[in-house]
Structure formats: C-alpha cells, structure tokens
Amino acid sequence: MxxxxxxxxxxxxxxxxxxxxxxxxxxxxxxxxxxxxxxxxxxxxxxxxxxxxxxxxxxxxxxxxxxxxxxxxxxxxxxxxxxxxxxxxxxxxxxxxxxxxxxxxxxxxxxxxxxxxxxxxxxxxxxxxxxxxxxxxxxxxxxxxxFQEAKRRGRPAPKGEDNPHEVTKEDFIKMSYTDRAKLHSENPELFNSLVN
Incomplete structure (x- = not known):
C-alpha cells in the first residue's frame, strides 16, 4: 500500500x-x-x-x-x-x-x-x-x-437482515412493515435515524 x-x-x-x-x-x-x-x-x-x-x-x-x-x-x-x-x-x-x-x-x-x-x-x-x-x-x-478464525476481507457484509447496521435510507424505504418492525426492535437508534 x-x-x-x-x-x-x-x-x-x-x-x-x-x-x-x-x-x-x-x-x-x-x-x-x-x-x-x-x-x-x-x-x-x-x-x-x-x-x-x-x-x-x-x-x-x-x-x-x-x-x-x-x-x-x-x-x-x-x-x-x-x-x-x-x-x-x-x-x-x-x-x-x-x-x-x-x-x-x-x-x-x-x-x-x-x-x-x-x-x-x-x-x-x-x-x-x-x-x-x-x-x-x-x-x-x-x-x-x-486455528484462528478467518478474518473478513474485502467488502463489508451485505445489507439487510443479517447486518442491520448497513441499512441505507433506500433499503429502508423498500422494506416491508415486518422488516421495519424487526429493525425497530433490534436497533431502535438506526430505525429512528432512518425515519427522520
């Protein structure tokens, strides 16, 4: 580098x-x-x-x-x-x-x-x-x-349910009511930032 x-x-x-x-x-x-x-x-x-x-x-x-x-x-x-x-x-x-x-x-x-x-x-x-x-x-x-755990390399994990911290505003808009409710219960801070 x-x-x-x-x-x-x-x-x-x-x-x-x-x-x-x-x-x-x-x-x-x-x-x-x-x-x-x-x-x-x-x-x-x-x-x-x-x-x-x-x-x-x-x-x-x-x-x-x-x-x-x-x-x-x-x-x-x-x-x-x-x-x-x-x-x-x-x-x-x-x-x-x-x-x-x-x-x-x-x-x-x-x-x-x-x-x-x-x-x-x-x-x-x-x-x-x-x-x-x-x-x-x-x-x-x-x-x-x-053995050591494999280290993640390259791009971050895909957005969505497995990695709610990576949800963008566009992803949030496309989410179903159930997915939004799940996001709200799992990560209310992210949910509030996406709603506002």
Missing amino acids: RREFLRGLGVAEDLIDSIINQHHDSLREYREKAEEADNLRSQLETAQQEITARDEQITALKETAGDNEELLNKLKELEEKNAGYDEKFRAQQLNNEVLKLIAKDAINSDQVLKLIDKDAIELDDKGNFVGIEDVVTGFKTDNPHL
Missing part, C-alpha cells in the same frame, strides 16, 4: 502512518509463512537429491556386482539405507502437503503438524496422498482452538 494512494483518497496525514503500519503488521504473518514454505521446499529438494544420488549408487553397484559376495552385501546395505531416505522423503512430502492445507489459518503450524494423525493418510500407487483433506478437515473441526 502506498502513501500516495491514501493521500489520493483524501486520508489525513496522521492516519496514513497508522494505516501503513497496520498494513505491514498484517503482511508479516504471510511473510513468515512464505519463508517457512521456502525452507520446507529447500529441505524437500535436498532429500530428493539425496535419494537420486543413492539410486545412482545402487544402479552402479548392480552393474558391477556380479557374483562378488562383498559387493552384494554393500548393495544390500545401500538399498536399506536408501529405503530410510525414501521414508524420510515421503514423510517430508506428507508434512508439506499438510502444511499447505493448514498454514493460512493454523495458530502454530508446527504444533498442528505434530498432533495431526498422519497415519490415517495413505499413499496411492501414483504417489498421491489419499484422504488428506478429510483428515485435516476433521482435525480442524475437533481442535478449533488451534
């Missing part, structure tokens, strides 16, 4: 600093989430490179192994080690997918990531995680205290 834009809207100079500071504070949360996502992406790329290097070692050993017992043992050892990296890689992928779904509204993403039941999420033949949305949605429902 630029100061010139606010000045163009006729906002007083003393309010511009407050608006700019508030705007920067609201963006800080998203910058932190973006940095966290970049960090996870970097870890994922590193894990993928390690797995690729291990696979290349195993392939090279298979080609040169033949009947040599020592090389076959080395090959078995590297395959077991590679299986561990593969599990780490899948776990990191799962964590990243869960973080994508919770990052925007979790109060503490790391805490939610530790508590969520990742064992209920399965991996299909194509490498996709099955049931992840259901698990995350269920977790959010069961643990609403770990």
